[in-house]
Amino acid sequence: MSARPDPVPVEMVFAVTQFLHEESAALDEARYEDWLAVLADDFQYEIPLPVTPESPYAEQYSRSMPLSLESKGSLRFRFERLASDYAWADRPRHFLRHFVSNVRVGPGERPDEWIVRSNVLVARSRTSEPTTLASAGRHDLLRGSARDGFVLASRTVYLDVEVPHASQLIPVY
Amino acid sequence: MTTRELRDAAGLIVADILDLFSPDFGRVPQAVMNHPAVLDAELERIFTTAWLFVGHESEIAEPGDYITRRMGRDQVIVTRDEQGEVRVLRNACSHRGTLLCKATSGNTSHFMCPYHAWTFDNTGRLRGAPEARKAYGPGFDRADHPLKQARVGVHQGLVFATWDPEAPPLAEFLGDIAWYLDMLLGTASGGWEVAGPPQRYLTSGNWKISCENFGGDGYHLPYTHRTPIEAGLFGEDDDDGSGGKPHGRVVWTPQGHTARIGYMPPEVGGPPYWGMSDGLRADFVANATPEMLQVLDNADVVHGNLFPNLSFIFTAITYTGDEPDNTSFLIFRMAMPVDAETTEMVNILLVPRDATPEWKQRSVLACVRTHGAAAVLFEGDDFDNFASVSATGRGVVAQGSTLDYSMGLGLPVEPDDWPGPGESAPHDHSERTHRAFYGAWLRAMKGEKP
Numbered sequence: 001m002s003a004r005p006d007p008v009p010v011e012m013v014f015a016v017t018q019f020l021h022e023e024s025a026a027l028d029e030a031r032y033e034d035w036l037a038v039l040a041d042d043f044q045y046e047i048p049l050p051v052t053p054e055s056p057y058a059e060q061y062s063r064s065m066p067l068s069l070e071s072k073g074s075l076r077f078r079f080e081r082l083a084s085d086y087a088w089a090d091r092p093r094h095f096l097r098h099f100v101s102n103v104r105v106g107p108g109e110r111p112d113e114w115i116v117r118s119n120v121l122v123a124r125s126r127t128s129e130p131t132t133l134a135s136a137g138r139h140d141l142l143r144g145s146a147r148d149g150f151v152l153a154s155r156t157v158y159l160d161v162e163v164p165h166a167s168q169l170i171p172v173y
Numbered sequence: 174m175t176t177r178e179l180r181d182a183a184g185l186i187v188a189d190i191l192d193l194f195s196p197d198f199g200r201v202p203q204a205v206m207n208h209p210a211v212l213d214a215e216l217e218r219i220f221t222t223a224w225l226f227v228g229h230e231s232e233i234a235e236p237g238d239y240i241t242r243r244m245g246r247d248q249v250i251v252t253r254d255e256q257g258e259v260r261v262l263r264n265a266c267s268h269r270g271t272l273l274c275k276a277t278s279g280n281t282s283h284f285m286c287p288y289h290a291w292t293f294d295n296t297g298r299l300r301g302a303p304e305a306r307k308a309y310g311p312g313f314d315r316a317d318h319p320l321k322q323a324r325v326g327v328h329q330g331l332v333f334a335t336w337d338p339e340a341p342p343l344a345e346f347l348g349d350i351a352w353y354l355d356m357l358l359g360t361a362s363g364g365w366e367v368a369g370p371p372q373r374y375l376t377s378g379n380w381k382i383s384c385e386n387f388g389g390d391g392y393h394l395p396y397t398h399r400t401p402i403e404a405g406l407f408g409e410d411d412d413d414g415s416g417g418k419p420h421g422r423v424v425w426t427p428q429g430h431t432a433r434i435g436y437m438p439p440e441v442g443g444p445p446y447w448g449m450s451d452g453l454r455a456d457f458v459a460n461a462t463p464e465m466l467q468v469l470d471n472a473d474v475v476h477g478n479l480f481p482n483l484s485f486i487f488t489a490i491t492y493t494g495d496e497p498d499n500t501s502f503l504i505f506r507m508a509m510p511v512d513a514e515t516t517e518m519v520n521i522l523l524v525p526r527d528a529t530p531e532w533k534q535r536s537v538l539a540c541v542r543t544h545g546a547a548a549v550l551f552e553g554d555d556f557d558n559f560a561s562v563s564a565t566g567r568g569v570v571a572q573g574s575t576l577d578y579s580m581g582l583g584l585p586v587e588p589d590d591w592p593g594p595g596e597s598a599p600h601d602h603s604e605r606t607h608r609a610f611y612g613a614w615l616r617a618m619k620g621e622k623p
Contacts (some may be wrong), residue, residue, distance in 0.1 A: 047547060051370055054276040064369025065522055068547035069538055077404065078550045086399040089553030162277070163517065165375040166556050169547035 008105045008114075015105045015146035016116055022097035023152065024120075027172055032079035035172075036072065040143060040153040045172070047157045050164075061158060067169060068157075075172070089170075095125045096171055108141060113153070116140040120157075122171050134168040135160045147156040185572055187214050187618075194615055198608035199579035204572045207563040219243030219481050219617045224326060224333040224346045226483040226507055227261055229521055231330065231366035237280040237295065242519075243509050249323065250274050251332060254295045255282060261334040262297045263321040273320075297322045309388065329358035330365060330426070330523075331483075331505070331514045349595035350430035350479060357475065357487050357503060360460040361453065362566040363527035365503070370536050372520040374546040378559030380482055380510040381614070386555065387484030387506065387604025388431040388475055389423045392580065397554050404601075406490060406543065406551070421601030424477070424593060429613020431606035432477030432595075434468060442471030448489025448501030450532045453525050456589060464592035476603045477606075480613050484507045490539040500532075502540035514563040520546060557596060578611070580604035 019038075026035035047068035048061035070078075081087045102119040118138050125131040137158040144150035157173040187210050205211050225244045228251045232240050239252035241264055248264040250273065264273055266286040273284040273293065283300065285292045292301040297320040305313045323334035326343030328351060333343055344351065355590035358365055376383070386393065396404060419433040436442065445466045446457045458466060469475070476486035489501040507519040522540050524533045543551045565571060581603040591597055598605055616622070 047371060049370060052275065052277040054279040054281075062370050065367075065372060065537055066519075066541060067372055067374075067545065069541045069545075074542055074550075081400040081404065081550065084400045084403075086396075087554075087559045088397065089544045089549055107386060164546070166377075166518075166546065166553075169374065170549055170553065 008107070011145075012114070012146050013103065013105050016105050016114060016130060016142060016150065017100075019142070019150045020100050020118060024100055026145045028096045028098055030082075030093060032082070034163070036076055036079065038152055039151070040151040041072060043062075043072040043075075043152060044154045045075065046155070047155075047159060047173070050159050050162045051073075052162055067159070067164075092127060095123075095131075095171065097123045097139075098171075098173075099123075108143075110143075112143055112145060113140040114144075114150070116142050120173055122168075122173060124167060124171050129167075132165060132167045134164065134171075134173075136173050138173060176463070187211055189393050191615060191618055193573070193575055194611065195575070197579075197582060198611045198615075199577070199582050200575035201447035201565040201578050201607075201611055202205075202575050203562075206382060206576075207513045207566040208572070209513045212379075215481075215614075216245045216510070218245075218620060219614070222335065222337040222340060222617065223481050224335045224340060224343050225481070225503070226331060226479065228332050229330055229365075229367050229523065230259070230327060230332060231526075232278070232370075233259065233332075235280065237282050238278070239274065239295070240278045241274055241276065243517075244323065244336070245510065247336075248272065250284070251334075252295045256296075258296075259325050259327065259332055260296060261323040261325050261332075262293075262295075262321075265320075265538060266291055267293075267299065267318045267320055268302075275321045281381045291318075293320055329354050331358075344427060347479070348428050348430065350424075350426050350428070350432065350477070353424070353432050353475070353477065356461065356465040357485070358523070360457040360465070361525045361527065362456050362460060363525060365523040366526045368522040368524045368533060368540075371522075372518075372546040374518055375511065376516050376518055376556050376559065376563075377514060378516060378556065378563045380508040380516040381512060382559040382562050383506070383508045383516060383555075384461075384478045384482055384484055385607045385610050386559070387486065388478035388610055389425075389433040389476075389603065391421050391423070391433050391435060392602040392604075393558075394435075397558060398551060400554075401543070401551050407455075419473075419601065420599070422591065422593075422597055422599055423601075423603045423606050424595045424597040425606050426595045427609075427613070429480035429610050430478065430595075431480075431609050432475065433601075433606065434472050435474040435601065436471045437473045439471055443473065443489070443499070445469035445472070446501070447473060448499040449525075450528055453528055453532075456527070466593045477553075478610065480610065481617075482510075484508065486544065490543055498535075499576065500535045500539040502536045502544070504540055504544050506544075514560075516559075518546070520544070528544055578604045578607050 046066050048063045048066050051062050082090050099121040104117045106115045108115050121135045123131050139156040141153040142150045143153050190202050190204045227242045228240050233253040236255045239250050248262045250262045255431040268291050271286050271288040290303050294300050299315040301501050323336050326333045424432040446454045474488040478484045484506045486502045489499045503523045505521045511515045511517050524536050586598045
């Protein structure tokens with residue numbers, strides 16, 4: 001039997017959960033500079049493509065042509081355009097709310113890396129549209145420590161729907 | 174047909190809506206953008222008679238490979254049978270109509286119905302029906318119960334199907350637009366393949382709005398897409414006067430197929446197949462005709478729509494945040510109606526089979542960030558417009574009103590030495606392609622042959 005890994009200290013789980021809550025609040029409140037500030041420079045964001053294979057044992061997500069592939073640079077580009085009067089899809093602003101739960105923290109490859117899995121429910125509306133909901137699982141890689149804080153190094157979003165509505169693809173999860 | 178004769182709140186039936194078109198197609202009734210009875214008529218009169226795109230050959234490369242798709246609202250299995258022939262089978266048991274295949278894709282030689290276990294091979298023949306001899310009697314013949322099968326045609330790896338036994342051959346249906354497909358797809362020695370399973374997503378807005386936009390709407394580019402173009406995402410931003418204005422050409426055919434080729438000024442333009450990896454570009458150029466090279470010289474975008482609902486765009490992205498090099502991508506987009514105001518988009522990205530894995534990945538990135546399902550930065554602004562055209566059409570006043578598609582009606586088109594086939598005009602911003610689309614649309618809706 002291999003040795004059981006040491007459990008992640010409860011303080012670490014608490015600190016990571018706080019980080020996730022604060023980070024998604026920055027998105028909900030349109031504080032994009034605050035959000036970009038917690039991304040590592042090599043941040044990678046991906047929404048793999050949900051697919052329906054025949055076998056219940058087969059992979060439900062394809063990564064060859066994902067729904068979304070972003071970097072810190074491309075997300076900065078997307079948020080900075082909001083300052084323009086011609087950012088039609090972002091003006092007026094959306095109503096957005098993240099609900100983050102089921103946070104699990106495990107050690108990463110390096111001593112300062114943490115693999116964090118969570119579930120997220122995202123509510124979105126705009127003008128008089130009805131609210132659209134989307135749920136997803138997230139696999140994050142965090143770097144840092146409870147004492148010095150964290151940066152988000154990567155995020156993979158597993159949507160719980162094969163054919164999402166485009167409005168469910170607008171939020172950053 | 175009873176329901177279609179009923180008058181709606183605006184007092185209209187489909188025939189009245191069709192009468193609102195002006196003879197030159199400069200006026201298009203807004204009701205065609207969201208009226209449920211118009212969609213019912215389209216599904217019956219267009220989607221059962223036209224050749225509809227159902228997939229790319231590389232999605233079903235091996236015998237037994239299949240994908241599930243829709244032709245209008247009819248669900249189909251697109252499969253390669255054990256002899257290598259491509260088949261398009263109605264995805265519904267010939268017994269009681271149960272969905273035979275629920276997966277998006279897979280490989281199988283047979284499809285078994287989950288209801289009573291009728292089993293079909295992938296040529297559509299019924300091979301087994303449990304207890305048939307005892308329960309039906311000796312007269313039961315499996316040969317009388319095949320799956321309904323559509324006619325199949327393939328052009329440059331694009332698989333099309335039609336339910337109409339009277340439809341002209343695919344080559345005749347495509348007409349002169351085939352040359353432009355050959356220009357894009359026929360010059361790679363190794364051919365093209367899908368980058369992966371297609372993105373599928375629902376959008377608000379009638380299916381035609383996306384098609385007419387892709388079909389040749391150069392006019393919206395500097396305005397809808399002002400922010401990404403000003404930021405330098407595409408080459409088209411270079412119109413500060415230093416290099417002359419970008420220009421373009423719109424192309425249309427009597428079948429309603431359309432295209433637009435956008436050009437950059439020669440000072441800043443690129444060679445044919447701009448943004449393709451260097452080794453491959455040499456191969457493409459070697460295989461292209463002189464006319465194709467002339468059409469593509471300095472071109473930064475080729476986009477269009479095959480009537481009714483297969484759009485395409487070939488372009489190169491200069492910047493989306495962090496990659497320095499121009500990278501091209503070629504995406505086909507099927508806009509499949511769900512209801513009169515909801516459209517399922519199917520994005521099929523093709524990459525040259527001989528490209529390096531690294532280049533293919535860059536092409537995926539360029540496509541996903543600008544023309545993918547979640548490309549809020551670029552496509553988000555289009556979808557916002559498409560949804561609102563259908564939404565503002567819900568009013569009673571709206572249903573009796575017409576929209577303005579007159580751009581270019583007053584401009585003469587002099588014959589010139591443009592080397593591409595089809596009818597065309599040297600206009601970058603024009604609604605000639607839109608009018609060609611609605612011309613074919615109205616003929617089909619009235620049951621007239623092109």
